[in-house]
Amino acid sequence: MxxxxxxxxxxxxxxxxxxxxxxxxxxxxxxxxxxxxxxxxxxxxxxxSAAARSLRRQRTEKIGLVVNYPIRRVSDFLAELIPSMATVAEEAEYNLILYTSMAGQTERLISLCRSREVDGIIIAWPPQFHETVVLHRMLTDERMPHIFLPRRVPHDDISYVAADHQQGARLLTEYLISLGHGRIAFERLPEVYETDYDRHSGYAQALRAAGIKYDESLVISADSAAADYDTKSFQHFMALPDPPSAILFFTDPSAIRALSLAREGGIRIPQELSVAGYDGVLSSGVTEPALTTVRQSAGALGALAVESLLKLIANDGLEAQQHILPVELLPRKSTAAPANGGA
Amino acid sequence: MxxxxxxxxxxxxxxxxxxxxxxxxxxxxxxxxxxxxxxxxxxxxxxxSAAARSLRRQRTEKIGLVVNYPIRRVSDFLAELIPSMATVAEEAEYNLILYTSMAGQTERLISLCRSREVDGIIIAWPPQFHETVVLHRMLTDERMPHIFLPRRVPHDDISYVAADHQQGARLLTEYLISLGHGRIAFERLPEVYETDYDRHSGYAQALRAAGIKYDESLVISADSAAADYDTKSFQHFMALPDPPSAILFFTDPSAIRALSLAREGGIRIPQELSVAGYDGVLSSGVTEPALTTVRQSAGALGALAVESLLKLIANDGLEAQQHILPVELLPRKSTAAPANGGA
DNA sequence: TACCGTTACGAAATCGATTTCGTCCATTCG
DNA sequence: CGAATGGACGAAATCGATTTCGTAACGGTA
Known part of the structure; x- marks a missing residue:
């Protein structure tokens, strides 16, 4: 012993x-x-003994990461996020405990709070706004410091860390405009409310600044619940009487899928069509051509989330931590000047 | 309160x-x-209260994942491994605590044992054999159940979960032989001792079974410490007087790199050269052509590791848990019958 | 009626630390 | 010289559970 x-x-x-x-x-x-x-x-x-000390001190020096999301597919976002968070926590003598099976199960979250096995909680992927507010109230009642990630929550009292998606979409759009594109298609995903809103407003803003008229027929709302969701947008745009010269997809996988659809359809990329993704997943770097995209640093988001949570723990959550991180445009080979000058 | x-x-x-x-x-x-x-x-x-209960019961219902490895690059292996482990643990009412900053720091590992904040430890990426044995002795002295992952450790008392890399290399080699290849190059990575040994023996075994003479000039030992390590093997093989008709790379990234080197060099794949990777990372599915590879399921490895560790905890570690999991051949587009019949 | 066994419960010990509060002793000051 | 001060330490309370063990009450049997 x-x-x-x-x-x-x-x-x-x-x-x-x-x-x-x-x-x-x-x-x-x-x-x-x-x-x-x-x-x-x-x-x-x-x-x-950690248990004895925790019992007496009434704190555990552990923080919880609640992955409030059905982990459908492996994402490199998570692969970068989790180790980064754990490492930053450890620098402050904290450790990270993972909770992956409580998506939407509020009572389990309440149990977690009451058992006091963590000093604070990071909720990865908050639900819809209304539910998030409910969650926030509950956690506040339980006096459990908490922060949401990686989506902003439009509410003054709620702490979050997110990437600047308005900037991301704006950078992409500006880049395509600078290449000479005028008919730029844009895929939306209404399911992720604020993210979608920000991206769309960045897109619209860039168009406006360049004096390009916003064309509703060039914007589609995808439905990720549909089975063939990632092929639909592409097919829709290409079937248009006057197809766009560039398409901004909501995610890299959709854009990558478009790359192979284009190949099958004999459409040369980027000569005949420019394609861009979003997120900067690893795969986006190895396609042919390599995908133009926007990268948000999961590592930076995670690190900042942990640091902010530690502040909330230290300050007894006096004021909300709200952080928007810049993103990075990765111009690669799937985008180029349009053949006909973008007319 | x-x-x-x-x-x-x-x-x-x-x-x-x-x-x-x-x-x-x-x-x-x-x-x-x-x-x-x-x-x-x-x-x-x-x-x-978790702390009070742990103190009295002398167990925490938590297991530790010690990532004993400098996390150089994001890997989808980790992205699949960690959530899988956490989820399986939760089904047994355990939780997973991450420790990412103690690579090689034995005293920190000892502190972890003595503070009794976990009931068992999974060590991801054991070090060299000798150090692993030392680690195992130390953990045994501390009466801390533990298991290594994802590499086998050739020692009867040591618990591990690993993939069957001999089978993986054999499947790949057999597949290429069945396509008609006779000159199959093989990249080794001595750094990962047992894994390298197993893969090489699977390769040699497949050749032998097909009556193909083992040709030393077709086997190279890569040195991952070198800067341009992932281009060297390819260049070496292609500079041979009689180049191979197929190359088995040790990892997918190397093979993917070879794909672009081949493109630059005007070598058509798979018509003029077959290329295969290993691991089945996500990226390997989106290259042009898509990469033939072998996939080990990180999720399955992680799940089994957790289950085995829970058994060790329950049985007081009476007998070592040693598991080798089958792998899956993913034949894709980067391999084909050789142009000249493989002569 | 006296005795015994069973059932249901509570008092108290325990886990291993931290923290409060009181005591002892040596100085220092008036 | 007596009282006040403060340094160094220990006794005991405390954190919130679990677990052991003792006992009261009850019913059944000789």
Whole structure:
């Protein structure tokens, strides 16, 4: 069995309190005693019991990551997010506990709060706005510091960390305009409300700034619930009487799918059609041609989320942490100047 | 503050012990009392304190995942592994705690053991054999159940879960032979000792079974420490007086790199050269041509590792858990019959 | 009626720390 | 010299559960 504080105090002939105070730098301990205690602790390899300490201190030095999302497919976003969060937490002597099976199950989240096994919670992928507010209220009632990720939540009291998707869509659109495109198609995904709104407003903003008229027929709302959802948008746009010279897809996988559909259809990319994705997944770099996209750094989002949560824990959640991180345009080979000058 | 067992017992006018026994189904409690207690617990939303329970029960219902590896690049292996492990753990009412910053730091691992904040440990990516044995001894001394992943460790007492890499390389080689290839090049990576050994022996075995002479000049040992390591093997093989008709790369990224080198060099794949990777990363599915590879299921490995660790915890680690999981050949478009019949 | 066994419950110990508070002793000051 | 001050330490309470063990009450039997 591991060495306890009692073993240490017996060996040294001092009280448990003195040992505790010596090791934690609190209370009055003479320099000599302190030295003896630390020395003996090292020798015996004493390590305080996490459970006992947590019980007494009423904090666990652990934070929870609740993946509030059915993990359909593997994403490199998660692969970058999780280790980054864990690493940042560890720098602050915290650890990360994963909770993957409580999507939408509020009672399980309540149990988690009441059992006090974490000091704060990061909720990855908040649900729809209304539900998020309910969740926030519940967590606030339970006095559990929490932060949402990676979507912004339009509510003053709610903490979140998200990427600047308006900027992302704007950068992409501006880039295509600078290449000479005038008919730029845009895929929306209303399911992810704020993200969709931001992206669309970035797109519209770039068009407006360039004096290009917003054309409703060039904007489609995808429905990710549909089976062949990732082929529909492409087919829709190409079937238009006057097809666009460039398409901005909502996600990289859709854009990648379009790449192969175009190949099958004999449409050369980027010569005859420019295609762009969004997210900067690893796969987007190895397609032929490599995909132009926008990258949000999952690592940076995760790191900031952890840091913000630690602040909430330290400040007792006095004021909400709200952060929007810049994104990066990755211009690659799937986009080029349009053949006919974009007319 | 959360409801404690004392609050419950006060409200009901029974003792704490009775409440505890009622909720945990131990000891003698009359059906009537039990009903009253469960009812009140539900009403008040009582949830036992994790710290108090851990302290008394001497177990935490948590397992640790120690990523004993510098996470160089994002890998979809991790993205699939971690959620899978967390989910399987949760089915058994355990949770997963991540430790990403203790690669090679044995004292930190010892602290983790002694603080008893986890009931068992999964070590992702064991170090070299000798160090792994040392680690195993240390963990055994600390009476900490543990299992290594995703590499086998050739030692009877050590628990691990790994993929069958001998089978993987054999399947790939057999497949190429069945296509008509006779000169099949093979890239080794001595750095990952057992994995490399298994893969190479699967390759050699397939050749032998087909009566093809093992040609040393077709086998190269890569050095992943070198900067341009992923281009070297390809260049080496293509510079041979009599180049191979097919190349088996050690990893998908190397094979993908070879795909673009071949394009640059005007070598058509698969018509003039067959290329295969290994691991089945997501990217391998979107290259042009799509990459033939072997997939090991990170999800299955992780799930089995957790299940095995839970057995070790339950059995007090009586006998080592050693599991080798089958892999899956993914024949895709980067391999085909050789132009000249493979002569 | 006296005795015994069973049932249902509670008092108290326990897990291993932290923290509060009181005490002892040596100085220092008036 | 007596009282006040403060440094160093320990006894005991505390955190919130679980578990052991003792006992009251009850019913059945000799």
């Amino acid at each position: 591991p060495v306890t504080i009692e073993d240490l105090s017996n060996k040294l002939g001092v009280s448990r309190s003195t040992v505790s105070k010596a090791l934690n730098d609190r209370g009055d301990v003479s320099p000599r005693t302190k030295e003896r205690v630390t020395q003996a602790a090292r020798e015996l390899g004493y390590q305080p | 959360p409801v404690t067992i004392e609050d419950l017992s006060n409200k009901l006018g029974v003792s704490r012990s009775t409440v505890s026994k009622a909720l945990n189904d131990r000891g003698d409690v009359s059906p009537r009392t039990k009903e009253r207690v469960t009812q009140a617990a539900r009403e008040l939303g009582y949830q036992p």
